[in-house]
Amino acid sequence: MDGISLAKQDGPKGAPSTLRIYGNDAYQAKFRRSRAIDAPRARYTGFKNETLTLKSGTIRREGALALTCDILFERDVAVALRDGTTIYADIFRPTGDKKVPAIVAWSPYGKQVGGPALDDIPHRSGVPLSATSGLEKFEGPDPAYWVAQGYAILHPDSRGAYASEGNATFWGRQLAEDGYDFIEWAAKQPWSSGKLALSGNSWLAISQWYIAAERPPHLTAIAPWEGFTDPFRDMVNRGGIPNPAFTEAVVTTCMAGNTFVEDMPQMSIDHQTISEYWEDKVARLDRISVPAYVVSSYSNPIHTRGTFTGFRSIRSKDKWLRIHNTFEWPDYYNPEHVQDLKKFFDYYLKGEKNDWQTTPRVRLSILDPGHADTVNRPVEEWPVPGYPVEKFYLHADRTLSNKHTTTGSTVSYEAETENSLITFTHVFEKKTEVVGYMNLHLWVEAIGSDDMELLAYAEKRDKDGNVFPLPSATGEVPSTVSAVGLLRVSHRALDPELSTELEPYLTHKKEQLLSPGQIVRVEVGLWPTALRFHPGEQLTLTVRAAPKTSTKYDKGFGVSIVPVPARGGTFKPDEKVEIVELGGGMDSQPEFVNAQRVETPASRNKGTHVFHLGGEYESVLLVPLAEVS
Structure with a gap:
């Protein structure tokens, strides 16, 4: 590791006690020690500030999609936020001097591999290994495709994630302001055209509502793919019933860092009615006016309501909703939908005069188990009129x-x-x-x-x-x-x-x-x-x-072995290179991680x-x- 020391297994001392929320710079909140970045299931590739050229035809791992163009890969680039905190980002962009628009994938899950990966999910949730390059962030756009289309892909490790400084937070003011700062930093880079977008699903979608509401001047479009807008009502206290199991799984198996992480599981138990804390976590949708391509489904147990609410509540004059009939991951990487998203981004970030504006504002799916679903039925709005x-x-x-x-x-x-x-x-x-x-x-x-x-x-x-x-x-x-x-x-x-x-x-x-x-x-x-x-x-x-649902719930993120080249970057398909295998067994978590889990709330x-x-x-x-x- 160059320049950054790993957290010790016993973790840092002196947990913070305050969090910046809207209207209060020092709100009392709970934090816990982050899982160490050298924990096997964190799957950290290490810190190294370097610039590589990833050559066309090379691969990240055996069986993955080969690159179709050269990619300039800038690794662990330092970005200073307004409070002096430094976070680190990986940048994938076209070679040469042409200024290009950029797509940001915002999450704490790791810039390369990281805690969660499709490999951890049975059958990769229907996304074949050959469909992506392995350079993509979990739930984010694949640099192999987008750089070839003339875009830069930006992978920040958000505050407190892996080597990034500060304490990791969930959604709300801190995340929103950090996202604003990152977008405005990126817009000033010599390679940037000044037009930026956000893309991705789940955490990467949720973050878009909050960052867009801060109105960064250079944010040009968003594409939230299944992302809730109100953690209390959509997830941790849905219907008023405290259910910290999912956030426990996120904190303990998806996130890692050198410092502390906001203890949302504990806050969901301590604050079982609406407080300033939860008000800060409600996305300020009425402040969003940038063009938006929103994707939702009827089957997501945490995102469905919020994604529809997001589409309905944002003030964007140009907004589209597509309701699919499968699941978030295979839908996001489906080539047809990637092409659809490209058309949207080409129109707004490149100014191409394509036919995007003729796309129906709402495309509906009708589920018909036992028969054939109807997909992409054009309708005027959501909720759909004509159903008394x-x-x-x-x-x-x-x-x-x-x-x-x-x-x-x-x-x-x-x-x-x-x-x-x-x-x-x-x-x-x-x-x-x-x-x-x-x-x-x-x-x-x-x-x-x-x-x-x-x-x-x-x-x-x-x-x-x-x-x-x-x-x-x-x-x-x-x-x-x-x-x-x-x-x-x-x-x-x-x-x-x-x-x-x-x-x-x-x-x-x-x-x-x-x-x-x-x-x-x-x-x-x-x-x-x-x-x-x-x-x-x-x-x-x-x-x-x-x-x-028990808070001992462990979905197994970080368990599958993901091979990466030890030198970083990519390699020729027939080249013999040293491979590092990242991942760990279910029992490889540091002892303190499981000790910090909250108890399952009594029924x-x-x-x-x-x-x-x-x-x-x-x-x-x-x-x-x-x-x-």
């Missing part, structure tokens, strides 16, 4: 019906058993499409507890009530397409100004615990979907006690969950649908 809301009442015989019964009844389950669920079914007589958001109104009572944590999901089943098995995003287990909603009943209070018929907006400002015998009305908003039903097929609604599901139906209790599912030919 229909009421499906919940009945004690476990059916969903358009008729409300005047006779009151109840159904219930024991909240701590394996069968703590109830399913209601509607059979369609005609071909029907359900497109948009659904809202479930329930009248609930808890016996033996002062709260309830509910999970509700609507899905399509076949004529015999069987689910349609679909491959999961990781290829691990079969799943089915579901529109899902969560609610901690004590968080049932709604914002009347922001709530709509189909989209309840929870305030999360305080808890309202239940009293014995108290029956309350709640709304559970289900995230959007688009499903086609054929005659005889079923719409099923399941309501159950929400399960807990509030105890006793009996009772649901009141009929009569004065209008328990109903609101569904946007239309019969189709």
Whole structure:
């Protein structure tokens, strides 16, 4: 390693206690020690400030895509942020003196390889090794393709990531201001045309909402591919239920650094109602006006709602939404979609007079398990007009019906058993499409507890009530397409100004615990979907006690062995070079990393969950649908 010393396994001392948020330069927040960058699963390639020419025809690893042009690779370039913190970036750009636009991939996951990689996911989530060069950041654009198209690709290690100085943070003011500084630094480089864009999915998409809201003068366009906009409502406390498992997995298996990392898992437990901390984490979408190409799906468990919200809420005059029918990673690297994104960037970053402006503003997918999906249907807007809301009442015989019964009844389950669920079914007589958001109104009572944590999901089943098995995003287990909603009943209070018929907006400002015998009305908003039903097929609604995901959850990022040339850069396919194998076993984490994990929050599901139906209790599912030919 040249110039940078690795963190010791026992980690740095003296955790910081403050975080810059909007309106407060020294907000009290929790931090924890970062996983050391020499931990095997961090897959760090080391620090070396150098410039290499990667020759056309060379490869990064056996089986990967070969380069089709020479690439100038500037490694570990120092970038000073406004507070004096230095971060390091890798730059891939065309050789020669021509000024070029640049695409930024912003994340803390590593500039080269890093903690997470597609290799860690079964079947690489449908992205063949030969489809990418191996120079790409996880979830980011591939330099091998984009440099050949006349773009620079910039891979910063954000604050606190790997060798970059400072303490790593999640989204909010600090990340936004750092992104602003980096973009304006890049615009001043001698190779830069002064036009920059952001691209990538997941963390790389989420970051775009925050950075764009800071309005860097040289940010010309964004392309967020599946990225939430409100961590509290979309992920860590969705429906008011604390669920730090995913952020634990990110902190412990995806990130590494020499200092500290913001402890969002702990903050989600310490701050279970909205605070200044969570307000800082809501993307300021109304400040975004640059052209945007937004990509979403109905099946992402953390990004779906936020991506649609982002598209709807940004002020950009020029914005497009494409809703796909697969998963984020194969969709991002699909050659057809890469070409589509190139057309968008060529128009705005290069000024090419192509036909991008004729692209439909919204391209819709209709999912049709058991049949053929409809993809890229052009529509005018989202939500899609032409799908009137229909009421499906919940009945004690476990059916969903358009008729409300005047006779009151109840159904219930024991909240701590394996069968703590109830399913209601509607059979369609005609071909029907359900497109948009659904809202479930329930009248609930808890016996033996002062709260309830509910999970509700609507899905399509076949004529015999069987689910349609679909491959999961990781290829691990079969799943089915579901529109899902969560609610901690004590968080049932709604914002009347922001709530709509189909989209309840929870305030999360305080808890309202239940009293014995108290029956309350709640709304559970289900995230959007688009499903086609054929005659005889079923719409099923399941309501159950929400399960807990353990914070010991480990997705296995950093485990697969990724080979890279020891000298850095690339090599000729027939060349014998020294190879370094990066990665480590599941048990190779430093001991302190697992010791810092938060405990899985205790469930509030105890006793009996009772649901009141009929009569004065209008328990109903609101569904946007239309019969189709």
